[in-house]
Amino acid sequence: MEKRKIGSSTLESSLIGLGCMSLGTEEKKAREIIEAALESGITYFDTADLYDFGVNEKIVGNALKKVRNDVVIASKVGNRWKNQKDGWTWDPSKSYITEQVKSSLKRLQVDYIDLYQLHGGTLDDPIDETIEAFETLKEQGYIKEYGISSIRPNVIKEYAERSQIASNMMQYSLLDRRPEEQAFPILEKHNVSVMTRGPLAKGMLTEKTFEKASESIKKDGYLYYSYESLKETLYSLLERFKEDRTMNELALKFNAANPIVGSIITGASSPEQVKSNVRAVSGDPLSKEEYELLKALTNGRGYSVHRI
Structure with a gap:
């Protein structure tokens, strides 16, 4: 699988990464998914101390022990579980981050974390700290x-x-092109890679398309799309590319076509889902004409809040 450098760092990631949040707590099933990812050439695994109260990190660490030197393990910090574990608070303080990393290292059973990420952030944070x-x-x-x-x-x-951040993880897909207007130019200027999440837009950019539209999406739409305009957009994509590309392929290769993308992070609930995503991003990349057509058929409006 294609490898991409993460920002100006020495780290390299497989084009497809495995988002581990959806692995669940059944270790045997989770291990099968991780092993399918490794067999498919995936080398980037994204977890967080928040997921399943740290159990996710333990499962990922156990599964990757034998290949530790061949993979990039990414985790996140900043969300602090309450004592009752019925919610969390935001804590980007130096004391919390420097202490919490030790717990993540222990759960992951590693001496170092390849990429440690702040799991959120606001302008009210003590950013320098x-x-x-x-x-x-x-x-x-x-x-x-x-x-x-x-x-x-x-x-x-x-x-x-x-x-000196090497990366920024953010939602990006054919149906959510908000980062293109303000975020991408800043990150490109400073040689920071984007690790994209949600590339399949809650499953609507897969072969199941409308089956994955939740009741809330049917009622309120999706981002800047009403449900009617969403249907129109998806039908246009299906019609224009039905002879050449699957919907999965269009979605993942659209992400891959942007050189700022360091890795496309996809979740999976089964080994076959992992393999399907890898197949979809393999083969011929989008042509310039295909890429421009996809942009013309979808909404490129930027963020409406937290603007610069």
Whole structure:
């Protein structure tokens, strides 16, 4: 599988990464999915201390022990579970980040985390203190690189300009092109890779298309699309490309066509889903004409809040 460099760092990621949040807590089933990913050439695995109260990190760590030096393990920090575990609070402080990484290292059974990411962020955060925390962990060898996970252009701008982040994880798909207007230019300027999540738009950019539209989407639409305009857009995509590309293929290759994308993070509930995503992104990339047509058929409007 194609490998891409993550920002200006020395890390490289497979074009498709496995988002581990949806693995669940049944270890045997989760391990089968992770093994299918490894067999398919996936080398990037994304987890977080928040997922299943840390159980997700334990499962990922167990499954990747034998291939530790061949993979990129990414985790996240900043969301602090309440004592009752009935919710969490936001804590981007240096003290919390530098302490919490030790718990993640233990659960993952590793000496260092390849990419440690701030799991959110606002302009009200102590940004310099947060950056100092990640820089300290990097100097101490607990992490190789660090990044953020944000869809807020104003927050992204602060970190891109004031820190050495290698990456930013954010939602991006044919149906959510909001990052293109403000976020991507900032990240490109500072050589920061985008790790995209949600490339299949809750399953609507798969072969199941409308079957995956929830009742809330049918009622309220999806982002800037009413349900009627969403149907029109999806029908247009299906009609224009029915002879040449599957919907999965269009969705994943649209992400892949942008050089700022370091990895396309897809979740999976079965080994076959992993293999299907890898097949969809393999083969001939989109032509320039196909890429421009996809942009013409979809909504490219930027973010309406948290703008620069």
